[in-house]
Structure formats: structure tokens, C-alpha cells
Amino acid sequence: MRQIDNLTEEALLVENYKEIPWKRIIGLRNILSHEYAAIDPEAIFNTIKIGIPPLLATINSIIADIENGKHNSLF
Template identity: 40%
Template sequence: MYDKELVLDILKQTLEATEKITRRFEKINNVADFTNSEFGMERLDSICMLLIAIGESLKNIDKITKGELLKNYPEIDWKGTKGLRDIIAHQYFNVDAEEIFWVCEKHIPPLSETLQKMLSDLQ
């Protein structure tokens, strides 16, 4: 068995990160909103930092639970979500704003919903 309280804490922090991304993404309507202003670039940078934190948190959860928790929620591409962390962290100066826009638009809402479900299931 794994440390359930630790996993719950990490899940809460990860959910908070998705909520921050959602708030920071609200005023971004297209990729140009990221790339054509200092405001947009600051948003892009801050969202990328949160995506790194999310990926690292998910890696930690996988390690703590020996790969047993995330596999119970197949609606999320966990490997891709964790892999995004590596791409951003190691290729930071080559981050594709279009990809980050797409992730924010298409993947953060279902990730947030799944994290909420996981928290509810574990509590």
C-alpha cells in the first residue's frame, strides 16, 4: 500500500495547478495572444511552468503508487502528460505556442475533471 495522504496532497496541488492554467488561459483566444505581446509571453511562460509542475507531480504519484493509481483513469493520456513536462523542461526555448494552446484548450479541462474524480474516489 502507498501513502494515501501524500498522494491526496499531490493530487490537490496538481488540481490547483490546472485551475491556475485555466484562469491564466481565459484571456488567450488564439496562439497570437501568446506570441504577439509581453502579456501573452508571460502567460505562456507561467503556463509552461505549471505544466512542468503537473508532469513532475504525476511522475511522483506514479512512483509512490508503483504505477497502480493512474492506470485506473484511462481517460487521460498519462504518458503524454508526463512527457510534456520533459519536452518543455528540456526544449524550453523551442516550445511551440500552438501546442501549448492546444493542450490548454483540449486537455486541461478533462485533466482537471479527472483529478477531481481521483480526489473524490480516494477520500
């Protein structure tokens, strides 16, 4: 299942929506999950404040692209 997830991630997200730093998002998730004691709250706040608006815009584009059949070959 994880291999399918990785293939979809690469084919759908990384290749088609390059304006978002997907690898850094995954890295942040790993830090939040495993190194939470060392997290700088101000850095997380700034990441959210700056990073969420463009991410939401891209997610809306992804949803529209899926609804319009752009990624039918992946599913």
C-alpha cells in the same frame, strides 16, 4: 523515493484512470523542462485549451475516490 512515485503512478493513475494520456503528460513536462527553446506556443495553448478540462474532471474523480477509500490499499 522515485521508485515509490513510479509504483503509485502506475497503480493509481495509469491503471484506474485510463481516459487520460498520463505518459504524454509526463512527456510534455519533460519537453517544457528541457527543450523549452523549441516549444511551439500555439501547440501548447491548444494542448491546454483542449486537455485541461478533462484532466480537471479526472483529478476531481481521483480526489473523490481517495476520500471515499477506493485507493486505501495503495497508501
